[in-house]
Amino acid sequence: MSTSGPTARATKITPLSGFPEHLPQDRVVEQHFIDVIRSTFELHGFPGIETRAVEPVERLLGKGGDADKEIYAVSRLAGEPGERGDAELGLHFDLTVPFARYVVEHAGRLSFPFRRHQIQKVWRGERPQEGRFREFTQCDIDVVDVGELAPHFEAEVPLVMAEIFAALPVPPMVIQVNNRMIPEGFYRGLGIEDVAGTLRVVDKLDKIGPAKVAALLVDAGLTQEQADAVLRLAQIRTEDASFVEQVRALGVEHPVLDEGLAALRAVIETGMANAPGAMVADLRIARGLDYYTGTVYETQVVGHEDWGSFCSGGRYDTLATDGRTTYPGVGISIGLSRLLALLLREGLVTATRMSPAAVLVAVLDEESRPASVAVATALRSRGIACEVAPSAAKLGKQIRHAERRGIPFVWFVRAGEGGDQVKDIRSGEQVDADPLTWQCPPEDLRPRVVAAG
């Protein structure tokens, strides 16, 4: 109202780089992916939780490698500095660190082993010029236990993800599995002291290639022979357990290596038994985040390995602890936003329509709008989503309203011999119909999400 202040101010709209937003039709795709992911998580007995978006900055710092460079700090715009009770807060940059905190905070009211799924936004304060996402959705499952965690969970969680990829309209995906004990034991067996430093260099293999990695390793103090052995280990990749023999053939011995090989063999063999082809042993996988301690996962789209990993995780033995009790866990996470952005950009996936409505109920004139609303109510009571036409415009305009939204049917009240008719606006076919009995073709009931291109 005119007395209420200058709300009509015209403001320039500036899109924010790194904060993508979907138009409704692409959001249908995203929502479908989330629905399939959640229902598969639930089918495997993972209840859902959500954690708050913020954590104390000191808890975020130091977890997850370079995370300190990526944290978004949050503060009350009108708050006084040092306000009582206000810790310095930051937006979470993944769901694993908050989950570890949740487990420790609520341990007394959880049953262990505790399994959960979590589908939420996370934020990373990447530099704007990098063109990377600053806000994106992750979909995680984790299992944590008290003190000890049974190793079979390390095979269980990637198999849930394999089931999801099989259920979604996505290109073939392969989950690459390694165990950090393998490089650690192997490096120790070679006499290399700086295991973490060596892993960090090997992690650059995809980016800079073997020759430069070898040179960097030698710069870091390794002998040429050590560097060559490190590279040979990283190049082992098998679809079955034969990686064990290939490692053995390199002639390095260490008890931690034995432990890692046995653990990875168990994961790969369970994978072969339950989802042949879904998992491979790939001994170059290390994961940048330093909280992983055993099995690690990365997942690439076959034929698009340069797109990077869309589903990663691993085992962490020491992330969640209150100082007395430690809660080891294993988890894996789908980077949904980046996967979807690529599939949509490449035109590989699409929704059949943007509107959830299967029917637009036409309105002959504003006086008869209640009759159209009654038809819509009857259709909805039978689970058929519909919209009543926004105005009693010419019928051609009402049909175009449906067309623009992908609504397949237009309903005409009292159009036939004393009764209603419904028109499939794609074929033009128009038939008598009763809102209490009309059958909407199942494939038209709601938008579908399909592979395209």
Next chain:
Amino acid sequence: MSTSGPTARATKITPLSGFPEHLPQDRVVEQHFIDVIRSTFELHGFPGIETRAVEPVERLLGKGGDADKEIYAVSRLAGEPGERGDAELGLHFDLTVPFARYVVEHAGRLSFPFRRHQIQKVWRGERPQEGRFREFTQCDIDVVDVGELAPHFEAEVPLVMAEIFAALPVPPMVIQVNNRMIPEGFYRGLGIEDVAGTLRVVDKLDKIGPAKVAALLVDAGLTQEQADAVLRLAQIRTEDASFVEQVRALGVEHPVLDEGLAALRAVIETGMANAPGAMVADLRIARGLDYYTGTVYETQVVGHEDWGSFCSGGRYDTLATDGRTTYPGVGISIGLSRLLALLLREGLVTATRMSPAAVLVAVLDEESRPASVAVATALRSRGIACEVAPSAAKLGKQIRHAERRGIPFVWFVRAGEGGDQVKDIRSGEQVDADPLTWQCPPEDLRPRVVAAG
């Protein structure tokens, strides 16, 4: 791994006031509410969108009354001040202001009238001592059009909410409707100049009562007669259109008043026709946010009016504009977090179990785990959620694992005469069962959310 740095650091866990987190069983309730809300929105043809969590602070400021006091500013912890391309950002405090920006930003790619639903977290930097939520979930629907918005949408959006309340296990809720043109026209007809200031005082009626409101109005310059008339208007509340006669009986005349009465009558009459008892005309409702220009809604739980409003909104004619084109809209929003917090606190709603799993498949010994996994896979292929026992513990311990999570059935592989058996651990009944044919009772298939107390 020991070489990867001090990740085992013990950190004190400090719950953050205003950032509530659910345990898994309560999250089942919240997820059920969200599912019902979303599916009803979709049934009415509202596609879903999400907007980014942040907006430029200057866009948030000045929208929504006292919002400037509640904004959480967001900045890169490692960012340099004045970093190129980084506007000053804040977390959104509602979904209406971001939606208005989304409409203007994407107008060229949307079809109008544009309807959408949006279910997302919002943040308000309330002072910590007030014990109010700083992070909470809102569930909104809005319809916007270009230039003009048809008035029938003002009746449509609250009816969607009435349908949701009828479908949820909540106490009776009544949507109170007013139209801001009624007090505006009435005050002008009385010769009152400061319409907005008068509305702000009347908005305190619930908190401080009529005597104090009258005194404040007189302090503000109204005559005693004007103040009395203002109060009499605010006390009119009817379930049908009889509020029109009651207002007319006060003897005030103004064309804006006529317009407001006609608009409210249309909304109330449509409400009576479609959902008798769901809506009432209540002429005291004003809504604090200053972007509303016509119809306004608030919703209270019957018998718990002191809990405040859980579902509010209204018509805004000038919120979304690019300076040349204006997009009037009407919307309504469920404050889900606060509603749920009260229902859970009062024990009025509960979930039948925390685990999505209907079955725990027992494990006899670790060697036979693959047989248990095969049973679980067969059950899941038929839509029955299940979990495989985490260890081959004594069967009593495995049954307690199911009990603690509310999983109703435990499956024993090869327990009978060469075949499997399944036990309902509530009744103790144990019968022969085949994972390819066993029928899970429909009421046990997934957790249900029911009224309690």
